[in-house]
Amino acid sequence: MSDPKFSIIGSGSIGIGWAIVFARAGYKVKVYDIEESALRNFENQVKNRLELLDENKLLTNSPKKIAARIKTTLDLTEAVSDADFVQECGPENLETKRDLFTKLAKLAKPDAIIASSSSALRPSEFASNIASNERCLVVHPGNPPYLISIAEVVPAKFTSEQAIKTCTDLLNKVGIIPIRVNNEPQGFVFNRLQGAILREAYCLVRDGIISPTDLDLIVTEGLGKRWSIVGPFATSALNVRGGIKAHVARMGKSYFEMGSERGQNDPWDEALVERVAADIESKLPDAKWEKNTQKRDLALMKLTKLFEKVIKP
Numbered sequence: 001m002s003d004p005k006f007s008i009i010g011s012g013s014i015g016i017g018w019a020i021v022f023a024r025a026g027y028k029v030k031v032y033d034i035e036e037s038a039l040r041n042f043e044n045q046v047k048n049r050l051e052l053l054d055e056n057k058l059l060t061n062s063p064k065k066i067a068a069r070i071k072t073t074l075d076l077t078e079a080v081s082d083a084d085f086v087q088e089c090g091p092e093n094l095e096t097k098r099d100l101f102t103k104l105a106k107l108a109k110p111d112a113i114i115a116s117s118s119s120a121l122r123p124s125e126f127a128s129n130i131a132s133n134e135r136c137l138v139v140h141p142g143n144p145p146y147l148i149s150i151a152e153v154v155p156a157k158f159t160s161e162q163a164i165k166t167c168t169d170l171l172n173k174v175g176i177i178p179i180r181v182n183n184e185p186q187g188f189v190f191n192r193l194q195g196a197i198l199r200e201a202y203c204l205v206r207d208g209i210i211s212p213t214d215l216d217l218i219v220t221e222g223l224g225k226r227w228s229i230v231g232p233f234a235t236s237a238l239n240v241r242g243g244i245k246a247h248v249a250r251m252g253k254s255y256f257e258m259g260s261e262r263g264q265n266d267p268w269d270e271a272l273v274e275r276v277a278a279d280i281e282s283k284l285p286d287a288k289w290e291k292n293t294q295k296r297d298l299a300l301m302k303l304t305k306l307f308e309k310v311i312k313p
């Protein structure tokens with residue numbers, strides 16, 4: 001698809017974010033809302049955010065040129081009739097999403113992708129009983145989507161592989177890295193990971209182990225800082241010479257016991273560790289351990305310098 005057209009349904013926080021992503025990439029966007037005041041707010045917000053992105057040298061076209069690619073409307077048919085990709089950004093409410101998906105499936109072109117920004121509602125909950133649902137799925141962004149460049153792509157059983165491919169190709173075109181999430185897990189993956197940390201954080205504060213402020217500091221100055229360069233698996237591979245298997249041999253028992261304290265019983269068996277090691281070490285082979293740890297350190301040095309300049313909240 002050489003010049004895809006985008007449509008956004010719901011012009012709140014996430015609708016604003018997606019509109020910037022699609023228009024910044026050079027494509028036309030139509031934005032629908034049921035509230036005229038929401039559309040006026042949308043227009044102001046898009047303008048302000050584009051200007052701020054421009055001031056920070058994060059745009060290759062002028063804010064005015066990018067904003068001119070975006071049109072707002074109170075007419076749903078007009079918003080979707082020529083779209084190749086519809087991104088639903090209405091409220092996180094099952095009935096609203098069911099109703100919207102029923103209408104969108106009738107109004108959109110037969111081969112248009114219909115994606116929802118849903119944070120937790122699964123595609124099978126709101127798109128099971130509608131016609132042509134093989135092109136329906138969730139595309140859950142991070143907030144704000146124009147700065148967080150991944151989105152979770154969550155198909156239902158009824159979503160076709162062709163639609164998933166068209167969707168991921170379009171996301172790549174607009175600079176968003178599509179992350180495939182299988183089997184529609186509760187909370188998808190982004191929020192499951194966030195939730196795992198938040199649940200533990202509440203327990204640690206409850207038990208008088210740490211203050212909330214200090215817990216946040218462990219994340220912003222420690223884990224989070226490092227994770228912005230290497231994820232938890234890559235961290236394990238680079239923390240211990242010998243990679244993932246050596247890390248599990250050294251730390252696996254301790255991590256298992258921490259889980260047991262919280263009633264969890266999910267041992268990392270040999271086959272599972274093999275799978276993780278094979279994937280992670282295809283990018284970070286143990287033979288290049290020194291080189292890769294040095295690369296991590298250099299990136300952390302750059303980040304540290306950047307952090308020194310940033311005024312923290």
Ligand SMILES: NC(=O)c1ccc[n+]([C@@H]2O[C@H](COP(=O)([O-])OP(=O)(O)OC[C@H]3O[C@@H](n4cnc5c(N)ncnc54)[C@H](O)[C@@H]3O)[C@@H](O)[C@H]2O)c1
Nearest residue numbers: 010011012013014033034035038089090092117118119143
């Ligand atoms: N805010 C976040 O951090 C975040 C992150 C990822 C995903 N999401 C998801 O994105 C979706 C939108 O969230 P948001 O934070 O932008 O919400 P929001 O409340 O800021 O915006 C929702 C917009 O939808 C409009 N709306 C209400 N009913 C509508 C309808 N029937 N048709 C069209 N528009 C309608 C509202 O007028 C409003 O402008 C939700 O599913 C949410 O869970 C939000």
